[in-house]
Amino acid sequence: MSQPVDIAIVGASGLVGEALVEQLDECALPVGELHLLGSAEALGHSLTFRGRNLRVREVEDFDFAKVALVFFVQGSEAIFQRVQASERLLVDLSGQQSLPLLVPGWSAPEALARQVATPASSVVTLLGALAPIRHLLDLQRIVASVCLPVSAHGNAGVRELARQTAELLNARPLEPRLFGRQVAFNVFASDEHGFEQRIHAELLALLGQPGLPVSVACIQTPVFFGEGISLSLIGSRPVDMAAIENSLAGADDIDLITEENTPGVVEDAVGQARISVGRLRAVAHDPCSIDLWLVADGLKKGTVSNALESAELLIKHYL
Amino acid sequence: MSQPVDIAIVGASGLVGEALVEQLDECALPVGELHLLGSAEALGHSLTFRGRNLRVREVEDFDFAKVALVFFVQGSEAIFQRVQASERLLVDLSGQQSLPLLVPGWSAPEALARQVATPASSVVTLLGALAPIRHLLDLQRIVASVCLPVSAHGNAGVRELARQTAELLNARPLEPRLFGRQVAFNVFASDEHGFEQRIHAELLALLGQPGLPVSVACIQTPVFFGEGISLSLIGSRPVDMAAIENSLAGADDIDLITEENTPGVVEDAVGQARISVGRLRAVAHDPCSIDLWLVADGLKKGTVSNALESAELLIKHYL
Numbered sequence: 001m002s003q004p005v006d007i008a009i010v011g012a013s014g015l016v017g018e019a020l021v022e023q024l025d026e027c028a029l030p031v032g033e034l035h036l037l038g039s040a041e042a043l044g045h046s047l048t049f050r051g052r053n054l055r056v057r058e059v060e061d062f063d064f065a066k067v068a069l070v071f072f073v074q075g076s077e078a079i080f081q082r083v084q085a086s087e088r089l090l091v092d093l094s095g096q097q098s099l100p101l102l103v104p105g106w107s108a109p110e111a112l113a114r115q116v117a118t119p120a121s122s123v124v125t126l127l128g129a130l131a132p133i134r135h136l137l138d139l140q141r142i143v144a145s146v147c148l149p150v151s152a153h154g155n156a157g158v159r160e161l162a163r164q165t166a167e168l169l170n171a172r173p174l175e176p177r178l179f180g181r182q183v184a185f186n187v188f189a190s191d192e193h194g195f196e197q198r199i200h201a202e203l204l205a206l207l208g209q210p211g212l213p214v215s216v217a218c219i220q221t222p223v224f225f226g227e228g229i230s231l232s233l234i235g236s237r238p239v240d241m242a243a244i245e246n247s248l249a250g251a252d253d254i255d256l257i258t259e260e261n262t263p264g265v266v267e268d269a270v271g272q273a274r275i276s277v278g279r280l281r282a283v284a285h286d287p288c289s290i291d292l293w294l295v296a297d298g299l300k301k302g303t304v305s306n307a308l309e310s311a312e313l314l315i316k317h318y319l
Numbered sequence: 320m321s322q323p324v325d326i327a328i329v330g331a332s333g334l335v336g337e338a339l340v341e342q343l344d345e346c347a348l349p350v351g352e353l354h355l356l357g358s359a360e361a362l363g364h365s366l367t368f369r370g371r372n373l374r375v376r377e378v379e380d381f382d383f384a385k386v387a388l389v390f391f392v393q394g395s396e397a398i399f400q401r402v403q404a405s406e407r408l409l410v411d412l413s414g415q416q417s418l419p420l421l422v423p424g425w426s427a428p429e430a431l432a433r434q435v436a437t438p439a440s441s442v443v444t445l446l447g448a449l450a451p452i453r454h455l456l457d458l459q460r461i462v463a464s465v466c467l468p469v470s471a472h473g474n475a476g477v478r479e480l481a482r483q484t485a486e487l488l489n490a491r492p493l494e495p496r497l498f499g500r501q502v503a504f505n506v507f508a509s510d511e512h513g514f515e516q517r518i519h520a521e522l523l524a525l526l527g528q529p530g531l532p533v534s535v536a537c538i539q540t541p542v543f544f545g546e547g548i549s550l551s552l553i554g555s556r557p558v559d560m561a562a563i564e565n566s567l568a569g570a571d572d573i574d575l576i577t578e579e580n581t582p583g584v585v586e587d588a589v590g591q592a593r594i595s596v597g598r599l600r601a602v603a604h605d606p607c608s609i610d611l612w613l614v615a616d617g618l619k620k621g622t623v624s625n626a627l628e629s630a631e632l633l634i635k636h637y638l
Contacts, residue, residue, distance in 0.1 A: 141553070141605075143534075143551045145538075145549040147506045161504075162488070165484060165488060169481070169485055169488065180580075181580065181583065182583070182585050182586070185480075185541065185543055185585065186542060186583045186584055186585040187466045187540050187542055187545075187583065187584055187614075188547070188581050188582065188586075188614075189549065189581045191581070212604065213602050213604045213605035213608065214602075214603070215462075215551045215608075215610045217549040217598070217612065219464075219466065219547065219612075221466070221540055222504065222540075222542070223505060223506055228506040228507070230464040230536040230538060230549075232462045232534045234460070261499075262507050263507065263508070264500065264501070264506065264507030265505055265506055266501050266504065267500065267505075267507075279508045283532050283534050284532065285530045285531065285532045286532035289532065289534075291536060293508035295506075295507075
């Protein structure tokens with residue numbers, strides 16, 4: 001279906017919105033008119049699309065009948081309900097709502113619906129790494145420690161880390177704003193904003209293994225972009241490590257790193273469309289389980305790519 | 320036994336040596352003469368002990384018969400063998416050698432020997448958190464992700480992070496030296512220096528559960544001091560969470576943090592003698608396991624405190 005599709009983005013200004021517009025410009029979606037919507041401080045911001053400046057307009061005034069598909073990045077409950085009621089095709093990136101989750105490449109065809117949600121970026125990353133090897137494990141438990149970048153809290157998180165870091169390096173008094181605590185040069189376990197609970201719930205829903213014990217720990221780390229996930233996949237059937245390596249190496253969206261220099265978020269994740277998998281290793285005394293380290297650009301590869309691929313599927317199927 | 324004990328520290332200049340001298344000054348050990356020993360670049364450094372400046376002397380010239388106890392922080396294999404052969408009481412902090420491990424408060428009395436080793440700081444931290452609750456779990460597996468500070472690589476690591484951070488913040492070209500890569504604002508899985516293997520081997524030796532599956536991942540994070548450990552303790556008998564909380568809360572060297580602000584290395588670990596335990600939680604669908612987050616000053620609480628407590632035991636038992 002290559003008829004141009006008119007699209008609206010609700011909550012277009014901000015890290016996720018900007019990344020979405022940027023990738024929309026580069027991807028194969030047949031975009032007709034693009035409407036950038038927001039409210040309050042967002043109005044007046046403009047983003048570049050196809051060489052033109054597009055202004056963010058007031059979402060309250062917008063008639064969604066004008067478009068075929070909506071990306072809902074952020075916005076009030078009331079706006080969300082209006083979008084839902086408009087019956088436009090909808091991809092929700094906001095994490096607030098309970099539309100069925102869609103992860104192209106993972107979800108079964110029956111998961112397709114006119115209105116879907118994109119899960120947390122860490123979930124997309126984790127399932128991306130699991131997809132090629134799931135059949136090679138008899139999965140009994142997942143333990144994941146997720147190192148979150150400050151960009152998980154948007155542009156405000158990025159500015160906060162830069163400011164705090166400069167304050168500390170220049171021996172100026174620290175004035176924590178966004179996090180209410182020191183985030184520069186610090187690590188702390190974080191369940192603020194319910195990230196962990198969201199990752200946990202979404203993983204269970206998408207794995208389709210109710211009752212699977214899943215331990216998720218989010219750790220706030222002083223990095224700007226990119227997430228690192230320390231992952232243990234615990235099984236009950238002996239694994240074939242060579243087969244696992246081959247499957248990972250052969251997957252389109254995975255870079256399997258086998259050399260000594262392990263993947264880091266800066267070198268291997270930021271701006272990359274692929275998941276980097278490294279430190280794949282057996283667990284001593286347990287032939288059924290494996291440990292690995294993943295890095296990915298949660299913003300680009302996790303959230304935005306998943307949303308764009310979902311939109312492609314929706315357009316192909318429903319328009 | 321409160322007769323003064325003459326002590327030598329081999330490899331006294333450097334982060335661990337400095338911390339050891341500082342805590343020796345504050346602790347109850349009946350120190351007589353203190354000899355600071357090192358070689359090459361270390362000579363001429365001086366550290367303060369009991370208000371006096373002590374110079375680091377050439378270890379090659381030193382006759383170990385002058386002292387009753389030696390702390391071996393770092394040094395060549397040849398020096399280590401000379402110290403061993405001197406039959407002085409010995410606490411090895413260097414991690415290089417294979418003396419029996421001693422963790423006071425964990426190790427059984429039979430573990431005591433005239434010459435012992437202190438395990439990796441993360442092992443001391445982990446066992447410190449496990450000690451009060453081990454009897455409340457039927458431990459079947461441990462999964463630990465350890466966020467390492469740059470001080471794990473000594474003063475050079477600390478200087479490297481500061482320098483790289485300043486370079487990046489000031490938009491100057493990055494010149495990685497120590498790590499051979501960007502460590503500022505980056506996270507990467509790290510098995511350099513064999514930290515992971517060491518933690519794994521020492522944990523197994525000290526747990527006394529041969530065949531226990533233990534997954535350890537070390538993550539290099541851009542923090543200066545303090546380690547954070549995301550820990551999953553997987554068991555096979557339903558746990559009593561209230562009993563676990565009580566045991567942790569009642570342990571002398573643990574701060575159990577139950578409020579929303581989770582422990583961070585900066586606020587709760589650095590300079591602290593106690594392990595901070597937070598985010599204690601059950602694992603959904605698995606009543607036999609728990610997840611938790613630990614922070615500790617690996618240098619002060621992990622390595623140095625363990626070495627000093629070991630020395631106290633050795634002095635009490637053998638002098």
